Structures are given as structure tokens and as C-alpha cells.
Amino acid sequence: MTAASKPPTLLTSAPLSSDPRTPTHMSRYDAATIEAKWQAAWATAEVFSARRDSTRPKYYVLEMFPYPSGNLHMGHVRNYAMGDVIARYKAAQGFSVLHPMGWDAFGLPAENAALERGMHPGPWTRANMAAMKEQFLSLGFSLDWTREFATCDPEYYGQQQALFIDFLEKGLVYRKNAVVNWDPVDMTVLANEQVEDGRGWRSGALVERRDLTQWFFRISDHSDALLSGLDGLTEWPEKVRTMQANWIGKSRGLQFGFALTAPYDEFSALDVYTTRPDTINGASFLGISPDHPLAKALEANRPDIAEFCAECRRGGTSEAERETAEKKGFDTGLTVRHPLNPDWTLPVWIANFILMDYGTGAIFGVPAHDQRDLDFARKYDLPVIDTFFAPDDATPVADIAFTPPKTEPVSWVNHPTGLELASGEAAIDATIALAEAGGWGKGVTQYRLRDWGLSRQRYWGCPIPVIHCERCGVVPEAKENLPVKLPEDVTFDLPGNPLDRHPTWRNTTCPTCGGEALRETDTMDTFVDSSWYFARFTSPGAATPTDPAEAAYWMNVDQYIGGVEHAILHLLYSRFFARAMAICGHLPDTAAEPFRALFTQGMVTHEIYRTRDTAGRPVYHLPEHVTDGRLADGTAVEVIPSAKMSKSKKNVVDPVHIVETYGADTARWFMLSDSPPERDVEWTSAGADSAFKHLNRVWRLAEDLGQSASDGAPQGVNDDALARAVARAIADVTAGIEGFAFNTSVAKLYGLTNVIAKSKAPEADRAAALAILARLMAPMTPHLAEEVWSMLGGTGLLAQTPWPVADPALLVDDTVTLPIQINGKRRSELVVAADLPKAEIEALALADPAVIKALDGGTPKKLIVVPGRIVNVVV
RNA sequence: GCGGGCGUGAUGGAAUGGUAGACAUACCAGACUUAAAAUCUGUUGGGCGUAUGCCCGUGUGGGUUCGACUCCCACCGCCCGCACCA
Numbered sequence: 001m002t003a004a005s006k007p008p009t010l011l012t013s014a015p016l017s018s019d020p021r022t023p024t025h026m027s028r029y030d031a032a033t034i035e036a037k038w039q040a041a042w043a044t045a046e047v048f049s050a051r052r053d054s055t056r057p058k059y060y061v062l063e064m065f066p067y068p069s070g071n072l073h074m075g076h077v078r079n080y081a082m083g084d085v086i087a088r089y090k091a092a093q094g095f096s097v098l099h100p101m102g103w104d105a106f107g108l109p110a111e112n113a114a115l116e117r118g119m120h121p122g123p124w125t126r127a128n129m130a131a132m133k134e135q136f137l138s139l140g141f142s143l144d145w146t147r148e149f150a151t152c153d154p155e156y157y158g159q160q161q162a163l164f165i166d167f168l169e170k171g172l173v174y175r176k177n178a179v180v181n182w183d184p185v186d187m188t189v190l191a192n193e194q195v196e197d198g199r200g201w202r203s204g205a206l207v208e209r210r211d212l213t214q215w216f217f218r219i220s221d222h223s224d225a226l227l228s229g230l231d232g233l234t235e236w237p238e239k240v241r242t243m244q245a246n247w248i249g250k251s252r253g254l255q256f257g258f259a260l261t262a263p264y265d266e267f268s269a270l271d272v273y274t275t276r277p278d279t280i281n282g283a284s285f286l287g288i289s290p291d292h293p294l295a296k297a298l299e300a301n302r303p304d305i306a307e308f309c310a311e312c313r314r315g316g317t318s319e320a321e322r323e324t325a326e327k328k329g330f331d332t333g334l335t336v337r338h339p340l341n342p343d344w345t346l347p348v349w350i351a352n353f354i355l356m357d358y359g360t361g362a363i364f365g366v367p368a369h370d371q372r373d374l375d376f377a378r379k380y381d382l383p384v385i386d387t388f389f390a391p392d393d394a395t396p397v398a399d400i401a402f403t404p405p406k407t408e409p410v411s412w413v414n415h416p417t418g419l420e421l422a423s424g425e426a427a428i429d430a431t432i433a434l435a436e437a438g439g440w441g442k443g444v445t446q447y448r449l450r451d452w453g454l455s456r457q458r459y460w461g462c463p464i465p466v467i468h469c470e471r472c473g474v475v476p477e478a479k480e481n482l483p484v485k486l487p488e489d490v491t492f493d494l495p496g497n498p499l500d501r502h503p504t505w506r507n508t509t510c511p512t513c514g515g516e517a518l519r520e521t522d523t524m525d526t527f528v529d530s531s532w533y534f535a536r537f538t539s540p541g542a543a544t545p546t547d548p549a550e551a552a553y554w555m556n557v558d559q560y561i562g563g564v565e566h567a568i569l570h571l572l573y574s575r576f577f578a579r580a581m582a583i584c585g586h587l588p589d590t591a592a593e594p595f596r597a598l599f600t601q602g603m604v605t606h607e608i609y610r611t612r613d614t615a616g617r618p619v620y621h622l623p624e625h626v627t628d629g630r631l632a633d634g635t636a637v638e639v640i641p642s643a644k645m646s647k648s649k650k651n652v653v654d655p656v657h658i659v660e661t662y663g664a665d666t667a668r669w670f671m672l673s674d675s676p677p678e679r680d681v682e683w684t685s686a687g688a689d690s691a692f693k694h695l696n697r698v699w700r701l702a703e704d705l706g707q708s709a710s711d712g713a714p715q716g717v718n719d720d721a722l723a724r725a726v727a728r729a730i731a732d733v734t735a736g737i738e739g740f741a742f743n744t745s746v747a748k749l750y751g752l753t754n755v756i757a758k759s760k761a762p763e764a765d766r767a768a769a770l771a772i773l774a775r776l777m778a779p780m781t782p783h784l785a786e787e788v789w790s791m792l793g794g795t796g797l798l799a800q801t802p803w804p805v806a807d808p809a810l811l812v813d814d815t816v817t818l819p820i821q822i823n824g825k826r827r828s829e830l831v832v833a834a835d836l837p838k839a840e841i842e843a844l845a846l847a848d849p850a851v852i853k854a855l856d857g858g859t860p861k862k863l864i865v866v867p868g869r870i871v872n873v874v875v
Numbered sequence: 876g877c878g879g880g881c882g883u884g885a886u887g888g889a890a891u892g893g894u895a896g897a898c899a900u901a902c903c904a905g906a907c908u909u910a911a912a913a914u915c916u917g918u919u920g921g922g923c924g925u926a927u928g929c930c931c932g933u934g935u936g937g938g939u940u941c942g943a944c945u946c947c948c949a950c951c952g953c954c955c956g957c958a959c960c961a
Contacts, residue, residue, distance in 0.1 A: 043885060107960075107961065189959075191959040192957095193959075193961095194959085194960090239879055243880095246877090246879075247958085249878095317956050323876040323877065323957085372876080449958090453958080526960090527959095530961085563878085563961095564879090564955065568958085574959095602881095607952090614877090673887085674888060674898090676889095678880095684886090684887085684900095686887095697914090700914090741889095741896090743887090743888070744889070747897065748897095749898095750899070817894085819893080820894095821894080824940095863941090864942080871893095874941050
């Protein structure tokens with residue numbers, strides 16, 4: 001399917017010219033007609049089909065593909081309008097552009113819809129895709145639709161299953177136990193999003209943590225590579241690199257054991273990991289996770305401990321929830337000996353804030369130098385031992401832990417290494433050395449990054465292609481049996497995974513021994529789907545995950561654009577996948593970092609409208625259903641301040657309405673105006689009117705100046721002032737696009753429009769200037785630009801016309817205005833030749849009346865001249 | 876709680892450490908019109924003022940600099956992420 005095979009449905013009249021007495025001989029800017037016309041023209045010429053072309057450099061621009069919710073929202077329009085600016089601009093610069101689009105089509109909302117309306121997730125998703133594609137087409141993006149796919153296509157997820165099997169072979173994926181949110185009433189696994197205040201969103205039951213055997217990608221084996229790889233990503237935002245580095249969380253610390261004073265069960269010592277071994281003499285207790293093997297052993301014999309651990313396991317699994325929960329502890333009664341002093345014993349506590357999957361699941365608490373430990377110590381009346389003070393202040397810690405930066409020198413109290421005045425860093429080094437020399441501990445590099453659990457106990461995802469055989473164990477499905485397709489005949493009348501209760505799908509034969517066996521019923525995390533789609537776009541029809549020749553040509557993505565909310569997970573997973581695919585030969589090694597440049601756009605926000613149902617649970621309402629704070633039936637809604645547009649909060653705006661009223665170009669222009677792309681923008685209807693007004697103005701200029709258009713594109717601009725304005729605009733608009741400052745490009749285009757409209761230059765000059773304006777506007781408002789170009793007699797499609805180049809001679813001004821500051825405040829100005837020597841500027845500045853007055857006969861203390869910029873006189 | 880970011884007129888925002896407020900919206904005034912809309916022109920950070928003049932002003936408080944929206948420190952407010960939302 002091509003870009004305009006189905007013309008969008010648009011109003012035929014423009015809303016701001018609705019007066020029936022408008023003379024009929026006067027034509028108007030008719031977005032509906034214009035946009036359909038040019039979309040058809042682009043489609044006929046197949047302008048946007050990506051082609052391998054050895055004579056041109058390639059450019060791969062990609063926006064994060066959407067989840068097919070059924071409606072494009074303004075956030076999408078913003079995202080794809082930005083990508084389209086880049087794609088069209090790069091095409092005009094002569095690049096062979098790949099700009100594909102597809103659907104991130106698996107996921108929870110389809111299952112929720114299935115539960116709510118009794119509809120199968122497949123048709124629901126397909127219908128949404130069809131609706132959204134129509135909206136996409138009406139916006140006129142320069143997308144290569146011949147490469148379209150959805151992650152729920154068996155052709156796609158079958159290749160994903162092949163990848164999984166390859167990963168399995170290379171040891172990149174394995175099974176282990178992990179906890180999930182378990183709803184004991186609905187008897188189902190819940191996503192973190194489905195847990196509200198520790199309760200299941202539907203049942204309201206207290207959520208429990210439950211252990212399940214699940215599949216994991218060995219992403220943590222690549223921690224160091226993923227961390228050091230960030231250094232090469234110079235065209236990624238610094239904040240994203242920082243966030244990823246912090247997420248990977250490389251730390252150096254000490255691992256060592258505390259011997260139990262009396263062995264318990266098979267435990268004779270407890271291993272701890274700490275990043276602050278230098279504070280070892282400040283230890284006042286040992287803390288272990290409720291999931292620590294020792295805690296589990298204690299549970300078996302001690303009902304009170306079992307009850308405490310059970311309490312710790314209530315509530316959701318999310319880190320935010322655990323971190324903000326009240327800190328609780330339980331004294332096990334066991335004690336350990338301090339490694340540096342066998343007479344010193346410490347109590348062992350079980351604490352709910354200690355995670356089993358970081359370090360060893362056991363810590364020693366240093367209340368004097370860790371706020372959380374201090375709160376814990378005060379709550380349970382444990383000792384607080386100062387191990388260091390500020391060099392000039394030896395006040396013991398009371399309610400606020402003393403935690404200076406590790407680089408700051410502090411004075412130590414009886415430090416085991418003998419240090420007196422030293423930084424934390426130096427003390428850490430010394431303590432690790434001491435432990436290694438003494439043989440009681442070893443320095444360890446630890447990462448916060450955990451392996452990526454990919455198992456989901458759900459239907460609407462990519463089936464994990466493994467089979468459980470009683471004789472052969474867990475074996476991969478044979479590749480010739482791929483794809484393992486999801487069965488269609490499933491029901492959603494019960495919670496849980498329909499694959500589990502499917503009568504026949506689960507039963508299969510073992511690919512190894514041919515005996516009876518059972519399929520895995522878990523499906524993959526949807527992050528897996530989106531971790532390699534960019535690679536698949538290079539050869540969407542290939543019978544293997546990628547076609548190596550195509551991947552080698554098109555990879556990497558030269559410009560990736562998406563929401564900052566994906567700064568960590570999606571981008572980190574994709575970086576891991578690219579490495580894993582390279583290991584399996586599906587991508588060249590040079591694609592290990594798949595996204596050369598990244599831009600994270602801000603979010604489009606909107607107010608949220610909420611009411612509550614009889615049970616007090618929130619019910620959200622779409623903006624189009626709310627007028628003046630009330631629903632159609634008069635119910636008042638609670639207005640919650642602007643937040644990220646999200647399907648679950650229903651604070652989404654339908655761009656279809658804007659396109660129908662004003663046209664696609666207005667929607668695009670408006671989304672690119674005003675707000676810097678990286679910043680959040682609140683959607684307002686007021687901006688649309690002004691955008692539309694401007695496009696009308698450009699169109700009217702074209703109508704005025706196009707009357708006398710001769711054949712062929714308008715020639716050069718001879719009028720000097722106009723020519724300079726045009727050159728300036730070319731340079732500034734280009735710089736704005738290159739720097740992802742589309743809002744400033746838009747401002748410069750407004751400026752050039754104003755200059756052309758007010759210019760008294762000959763009509764041919766103004767027409768030529770307007771033709772340049774059209775070319776500069778083409779990436780943003782492509783339909784109007786084509787129309788204006790054609791009205792002015794331009795030949796060919798603007799979509800295939802090279803980007804204009806500014807005459808450098810016209811960018812340099814002969815004279816400059818230099819502000820004169822006196823003591824840093826602007827007091828006067830100087831108009832001088834641009835190349836005037838510094839000494840002469842100084843002389844002119846000292847002769848300036850304002851300067852003479854300020855000096856009052858004296859000499860300046862200092863005279864700063866920055867040629868071309870400013871003069872500052874210090875008196 | 877932890878990690879990251881943002882904060883400038885009535886509003887969205889502009890500004891390689893160098894004239895703060897470009898461009899746009901809104902408001903006000905004028906032109907055109909019987910009138911309105913549309914369109915066009917002009918004004919608009921606050922204060923004093925006859926002024927081509929002065930004072931204040933980029934969340935708050937400090938600091939660096941000849942010069943700070945920009946760099947550094949602390950604080951306040953808002954936003955994003957926190958591994959099963961996508």
C-alpha cells in the first residue's frame with residue numbers, strides 16, 4: 001500500500017473564511033483538496049520507497065513505532081512530524097533515505113479490551129491498526145509503507161522465535177526463579193501498572209509476591225560493554241547516557257563474611273557486599289533480605305519469622321513501592337562476630353528494604369553514615385557509631401547521618417588501616433587492600449543491572465518457542481516448525497493466560513525424541529518485540545531475522561527519535577539485542593550500537609478528567625467528552641493538572657479533528673512551532689488557529705505572486721535586501737533543522753514571510769523569494785509547499801528538489817552595531833565596519849558621549865572589545 | 876526513597892558567557908466595512924518620567940567573571956524513570 005491510495009476525508013471549506021458572501025471568483029487555501037492531490041502525486045512517483053543506491057550516501061531515520069491503540073494522538077503527530085522533517089530534509093540533501101513505519105502490536109491493552117468487550121485481541125488490534133494507518137496517511141508523512149509490519153504478524157514473531165532459539169544456543173538466555181505480582185483473588189499475575197497501593201486493580205485484593213520459573217536474557221553479562229559503549233554515543237543526549245550509566249550502576253566494593261557466633265542449620269557465616277568498606281568499624285547490625293536463604297531457613301522453624309517474612313512479601317514488586325514502604329525489621333536473635341574484632345558481636349536482623357538480587361542479599365548497617373540505616377537504628381534502638389567526622393567538627397551523629405562526598409577528606413576514628421585524615425575514596429581503597437592482604441575479604445566489581453526477565457503469563461505476545469519434555473527436559477522448538485503461532489480459538493472469559501487452559505495447543509510432540517510433550521505457555525515481554533524491529537525494517541520480508549546484505553547497507557539508524565520515557569529500558573534492551581544479534585550473525589559487529597544519534601522529544605501533555613464509580617475507583621474521561629468541566633449528562637469532573645497523554649488516563653486529543661478542520665499541514669506546523677522539541681508541550685486549541693492563519697497567508701502570497709508566473713521555477717532574487725533576507729533564512733532554517741530546534745526554524749520562516757509580504761521589490765524577485773520559502777517549508781508543511789511551488793511555476797515535485805543553498809557572500813554584513821556597555825550595562829551603541837580593527841573600535845568607543853560622561857575626565861580601568869560583539873568599559 | 880531533567884512578560888517561547896524578551900499568541904488602538912468576521916498597520920516586561928534618561932527584572936539565596944537566562948553551590952516547585960504500561 002502506498003501513501004495516498006486512500007484519500008483522507010476532509011472538509012472542503014476552510015473554517016476561517018466561512019462567509020457565504022466571499023466572492024466566488026476568489027479561490028481559497030483548500031487544505032483538503034491540496035493535501036489529497038499531493039499525497040497522490042507522491043504515491044504515483046513512489047517518492048518515499050527506500051532504495052539501495054550506491055551513488056548516494058544512505059540515511060536511516062526512525063521514530064519509535066506506535067502501539068496500535070486505535071487513535072493517533074498529538075504526541076504521535078509531534079514525534080512523526082519531527083522525523084518527517086529530518087527525512088524530507090535529508091532526502092533534499094541528496095541522501096538515500098530509509099523512513100519506515102510499523103506497529104508495536106502485542107501487549108496488555110488488547111487483552112484488557114478482550115476482557116472488557118469479549119473481543120479477541122487479534123481483530124481488535126488489526127482494526128486499530130487500520131484506523132491509525134488511515135490517520136497516518138492523512139498526515140502525509142514521507143514513510144515507506146512497503147516495509148510495514150506488525151509485531152503480531154506471525155512472519156515477524158516467527159523470526160523473533162528463531163532469534164530466541166539462536167540466543168539459547170549461544171547461552172544468551174536461561175531459566176531461573178523470580179518473583180511476580182500475584183493476585184490471590186483473580187488467580188493471575190499482575191503487571192506493576194495493575195497494582196495500585198499494593199492491591200490488584202480489578203479485585204482489590206492485597207497483592208502477594210510469588211516465585212515462578214522464568215526465562216531471562218543474560219544482559220548483565222554485558223554490563224561493562226553496555227556501560228563503556230555509552231562513551232561512543234556522542235550524538236545521544238547527555239542525560240540519557242547518564243541515566244543508562246546510573247541504571248547499569250557499576251560499583252566497586254568489598255565482599256566478606258561475618259561468622260555466626262553459633263552456626264544455624266548449614267549456615268556458619270554470612271557474606272555481605274558493601275560499597276563502603278571504609279566504615280566497617282561503624283557497623284551496628286547485619287541486615288538480610290526476607291528472601292535470603294538464611295531467612296527462609298529460619299522461617300521453617302520460627303512461626304514469628306515466617307509471619308514477618310510473609311508480611312514483607314505482601315505489596316507489589318516494584319522498586320518504587322518497596323523503597324517508599326515503611327522500613328521494617330525483625331531481630332532473628334542470631335549474632336555474628338566482627339571480622340576485625342572477634343569479641344565484637346552484632347545482631348542479625350531481617351529487613352524489608354534489602355533486595356535479594358543485589359549483592360549478596362545481606363548488608364551491614366552503618367547508622368552514622370547512612371540515613372536509612374540511621375532511621376532503622378533509631379526505630380529499633382541499635383547503636384550509632386561515628387567512624388569519621390568533619391575535620392573541624394566532631395559532633396556525634398544525632399538524627400541526620402553524616403554523609404559527605406567520598407572525595408572530601410574527613411578525620412577517622414581508630415580506622416583499621418591507621419588512616420587519620422583521608423577521603424572516603426582513599427579509605428575504601430585502603431580497606432579493600434587490608435582485607436585482601438588479611439585474607440578475610442576481596443574487592444568486587446558489582447553492577448546494579450539485573451538480567452532481563454522476559455516471561456509473561458499472558459496470551460497476547462510472542463510464544464516462547466520451547467517445549468517441556470519429560471524425557472528430554474526443556475528443548476527448543478525445531479526451526480522448521482516456526483512460527484509457533486498463537487491459537488485463534490481462545491476465550492477471555494476467565495482471568496489468567498488462555499494458553500494454559502487451551503485444550504490442544506499446549507499438547508505437542510518433542511522435537512528431540514518425538515514423544516508427547518507440552519509447550520511453554522508463557523509469551524515474551526513486548527520489550528523483546530521492540531528490541532530488534534529497527535533491524536527487521538532493513539529487510540522486512542526476509543526468511544531469516546535479517547538479510548545480512550541489507551542490514552549491512554542500512555544499519556545503523558542514523559537518527560532515532562522518541563519519547564524520553566524510553567531513555568532507559570527500551571534503549572538499553574535494544575543495545576543488548578543488537579550485540580546479541582551480532583553474536584548470532586544476524587547483524588554486523590558495527591551495528592552493536594544500533595542508534596548513532598538519538599533525540600528524545602518532550603511529551604505532549606493535557607489535563608486529566610476524572611470521576612469515581614460507586615466503589616470509589618477512578619473513572620477517566622476523554623477531553624472530547626468534557627465541556628466546561630462537565631460530562632454530557634452534567635456530571636462535574638475532577639480536573640487534574642496536565643500530565644503526559646496516556647491511554648489509561650484518557651487525556652488524549654484526537655488529531656483527526658484538527659486534520660479535518662484545518663488540514664494536516666496546520667497540525668504539523670503547529671506541533672513544530674513554539675515549543676523546543678525536547679521539552680514537554682501542553683496541547684492547546686488556540687495554537688491551531690494561528691498556524692492555520694499563517695499557512696493561509698503564505699498561500700495568498702503565492703496566489704498574488706503566481707498570477708504572472710512564467711514557465712519554470714522562479715529565478716534568482718536580485719533585490720539586495722530581499723536576497724539577504726532569503727540567504728539569512730536559508731542559513732537559519734537549515735541550522736535549526738540540523739540542531740533539532742524546529743521551533744526556531746519556524747520562527748525564521750515567519751520572519752521571511754513577513755519580509756516578503758512587506759517587500760517593495762519587483763514581483764519577480766518576491767516570487768523567487770517565495771519559491772525559496774516554499775522549499776524551506778517543505779519538510780514541515782509538505783503539501784502547501786508543493787502547491788505554492790506549483791502555483792509559482794515550479795517544475796517537478798518539491799519532494800524531489802534539492803535543498804536550497806545560501807550564497808555565503810550575502811550572509812556577511814558590511815557594518816555591525818556594537819553595543820557599548822559601561823560596567824556591564826548597555827549605555828550606547830556604535831555602528832562600525834565589520835572588519836574595523838580593535839584599536840579603532842577602542843578609539844571610537846572612548847569618543848562616545850555616554851562613555852565620556854561616565855569617565856568624567858578619568859581613564860577607564862579596563863576596556864574590553866570583543867570584535868563583532870560588544871564593547872565594555874569599566875570605570 | 877533513588878536516578879535524571881526543567882523553571883524567562885498575560886501565554887508558548889528566543890538568546891556560541893556579550894544589547895534579555897526574537898518569532899508567535901492574547902490584549903489594546905487604528906485602517907477597511909452600514910456592521911461584524913477575515914485582512915492590513917501600530918503599541919505592549921514592571922516602575923519613575925517631557926526625556927534621546929534612570930531604576931528594577933530570567934523560581935529563591937549565594938558565588939565565579941569586565942560581563943551570567945547561560946558556569947558553580949544550596950534551597951523551593953514541577954515533570955520523567957524505577958526493571959510485568961508501552
